[in-house]
Amino acid sequence: MLQERIASLADSHLNNEFLTFCLGKEEYGIEILKVQEIRGYDAITQIAxxxxxxKGVVNLRGIIVPIIDMRIKFKLSDVTYDQFTVVIILNVFGRVVGVVVDGVSDVITLEAEQMRPTPGLGSVIDTDYIMGLGAVGERMxxxxxxxxxxSSSGMELIEQSID
Incomplete structure (x- = not known):
C-alpha cells in the first residue's frame, strides 16, 4: 500500500522538478512549473x-500581485529580511501571487524512490497542502x-474553478 501511495505521488506529478527554498532551518519544494520568476525582496504596498x-501588494509590469510571507503563514520564528530574502512569483490557477521566503536553493528533480507520502499527523496539523516529502541524500x-x-481555509487567495 505504501508503494502504491509513492507511485501515485510520482505519477500525479509527471514533472518531478521542484524549486527548493528555505524557511528558517527547513527546506521546501514547489513544482517548478508554478514558478514564474524570482525577485529580490522590494518595497511592498501594505493593505489595511x-x-x-x-505583506501587501506589488505592481509587477501592470499586474497587482498579492505578496504572502510564508514564515508568518507557517507560524515560524521571528521574521527578518536580509540580502537573501526573495519573492517567488507564482502562477496558481491563472492568478499571479508572490511568496516571501528566506532564500532559494536550487532546482532538483526527484525520482519516484526519492518521494515519500505525507506522514499521518492526525487532525492536529493541517497537512492537506503537503504533497509529500523528498529525500535527497541527507536532505529532507x-x-x-x-x-x-x-486555496486552503484561512488563505483563500485563489478560488478553484470546478469543472
Missing part, C-alpha cells in the same frame, strides 16, 4: 486590515502543493 501573512524537503495552500 489584511491578515498578517499578507517538504513538498508543497501551492494550489492547495493558496
Amino acid at each position: 486590515n489584511a491578515p498578517d501573512f499578507i 524537503l517538504i513538498l508543497i502543493d501551492i494550489e492547495k495552500l493558496m
Whole structure:
C-alpha cells in the first residue's frame, strides 16, 4: 500500500522538478512549473486590515500581485529580511501571487524512490497542502502543493474553478 501511495505521488506529478527554498532551518519544494520568476525582496504596498501573512501588494509590469510571507503563514520564528530574502512569483490557477521566503536553493528533480507520502499527523496539523516529502541524500524537503495552500481555509487567495 505504501508503494502504491509513492507511485501515485510520482505519477500525479509527471514533472518531478521542484524549486527548493528555505524557511528558517527547513527546506521546501514547489513544482517548478508554478514558478514564474524570482525577485529580490522590494518595497511592498501594505493593505489595511489584511491578515498578517499578507505583506501587501506589488505592481509587477501592470499586474497587482498579492505578496504572502510564508514564515508568518507557517507560524515560524521571528521574521527578518536580509540580502537573501526573495519573492517567488507564482502562477496558481491563472492568478499571479508572490511568496516571501528566506532564500532559494536550487532546482532538483526527484525520482519516484526519492518521494515519500505525507506522514499521518492526525487532525492536529493541517497537512492537506503537503504533497509529500523528498529525500535527497541527507536532505529532507517538504513538498508543497501551492494550489492547495493558496486555496486552503484561512488563505483563500485563489478560488478553484470546478469543472
